[in-house]
Amino acid sequence: DAGVTQSPTHLIKTRGQQVTLRCSPKSGHDTVSWYQQALGQGPQFIFQYYEEEERQRGNFPDRFSGHQFPNYSSELNVNALLLGDSALYLCASSPRIGGALNEQFFGPGTRLTVL
Amino acid sequence: GQNIDQPTEMTATEGAIVQINCTYQTSGFNGLFWYQQHAGEAPTFLSYNVLDGLEEKGRFSSFLSRSKGYSYLLLKELQMKDSASYLCAVSGGDSSYKLIFGSGTRLLVRP
Numbered sequence: 001d002a003g004v005t006q007s008p009t010h011l012i013k014t015r016g017q018q019v020t021l022r023c024s025p026k027s028g029h030d031t032v033s034w035y036q037q038a039l040g041q042g043p044q045f046i047f048q049y050y051e052e053e054e055r056q057r058g059n060f061p062d063r064f065s066g067h068q069f070p071n072y073s074s075e076l077n078v079n080a081l082l083l084g085d086s087a088l089y090l091c092a093s094s095p096r097i098g099g100a101l102n103e104q105f106f107g108p109g110t111r112l113t114v115l
Numbered sequence: 116g117q118n119i120d121q122p123t124e125m126t127a128t129e130g131a132i133v134q135i136n137c138t139y140q141t142s143g144f145n146g147l148f149w150y151q152q153h154a155g156e157a158p159t160f161l162s163y164n165v166l167d168g169l170e171e172k173g174r175f176s177s178f179l180s181r182s183k184g185y186s187y188l189l190l191k192e193l194q195m196k197d198s199a200s201y202l203c204a205v206s207g208g209d210s211s212y213k214l215i216f217g218s219g220t221r222l223l224v225r226p
Contacts, residue, residue, distance in 0.1 A: 004157075033213060042119075042202050042216030043158070056213055090157060094212070103148070104214060106157040 002027065004093050004107035012113045013081050021076045021110045025093030032074040033104060034066060035090040043090055049074050050096060078112075086114045117141045119217035121203050126223045127193055135188045135220045137203030145206035148214065149177050149188045152200045161201075162188065190222075198224045 005024045013019050025032050031050045035043035045058035049068035068074045072093075078085055088111050092104035119139045127133040139147070146165040150158035164170055164179035164186060176189040188201055200219040206212045 035214075035216075040218070042204070042218045043214070045213045045215070048213060058213070092214075103160055103163065104212075106150075106159070108157045111155075 004029075004091055004105050006089075006091050006107040006110050008110060009108070010111045010113075012115060014115050015081055015083060017081050017114075018077065018079045019081060019112060021078075021089050021091075021112070022073065023076070023091030023093075023107055024073045025091075026105050029093035029095050029105070030072050031094045031096050032068060032072065033092045033094070034074070034076045035092065036060070037088040037090055037109070039087070046076070081114045083114050086112060088112075117205075117207075117215050119203055119205060119215060121201075121217040121220045123218070124221045124223070126225060127190075129193055129195060129224055129226050131193050132189065132191050133193060133222065135190075135201050135203075135222065137186045137188070137217060139184050139186070139203070139205050139215075139217075141205045141207060141215055143207050144181065145212055147177075147179055147186050148204045148206065149175075149186075150202040150204060152202055152219065154199075158202055193224050195224050195226070198222060 007022045033048040034046040037043040047057040048055050052068045063079045065077045088109045090109045091107040094104045121137045149161040152158040162177035169178045174191045179186045202219045203217040204214040
């Protein structure tokens with residue numbers, strides 16, 4: 001059973017460019033959340049997708065946008081890249097259950113460097 | 116506001132016991148998670164607490180006191196491979212169950 005997969009592993013961009021990161025959730029999971037993790041910090045919630053819609057959003061500007069496809073995979077797009085966008089971008093998937101436990105499984109991440 | 120505090124760094128000796136504390140103030144609470152993260156890798160799930168008390172899983176135990184907004188992760192019989200960052204995260208009170216993370220505690224295990 002494949003876990004959460006992300007591509008690419010590493011990416012180098014320059015300021016002002018646009019980037020698209022991709023995530024495939026764990027089998028059986030239909031909810032995808034994206035997090036940004038700066039060096040030495042904990043992950044910060046960007047947004048969550050369920051049923052192809054953005055359900056929740058963290059404190060990130062509109063330059064950060066996303067999409068979820070019918071097969072539950074997801075993309076994170078960042079426009080007009082800034083140096084401060086350099087970080088590890090983590091995708092986490094979870095099953096949409098009604099209980100209190102909603103363990104999120106993390107992918108290996110995409111390391112984005114903005115020069 | 117939302118705030119999760121944990122020590123930045125800790126050092127312990129192989130074979131010893133270490134306790135990593137976490138205090139939190141969040142607008143909602145659906146449970147507290149501990150994750151382990153080795154450098155350059157994804158966080159991996161260690162434990163989950165939603166009720167007060169101690170949850171034990173092998174060498175790892177986690178404790179929660181909701182009234183005090185406090186949790187700790189206890190690691191026993193430390194091994195060199197336990198050197199990693201340990202992330203405390205609270206599942207928020209909204210329908211997304213999004214995780215609010217602390218900055219992590221870097222644990223160094225020495226021989």
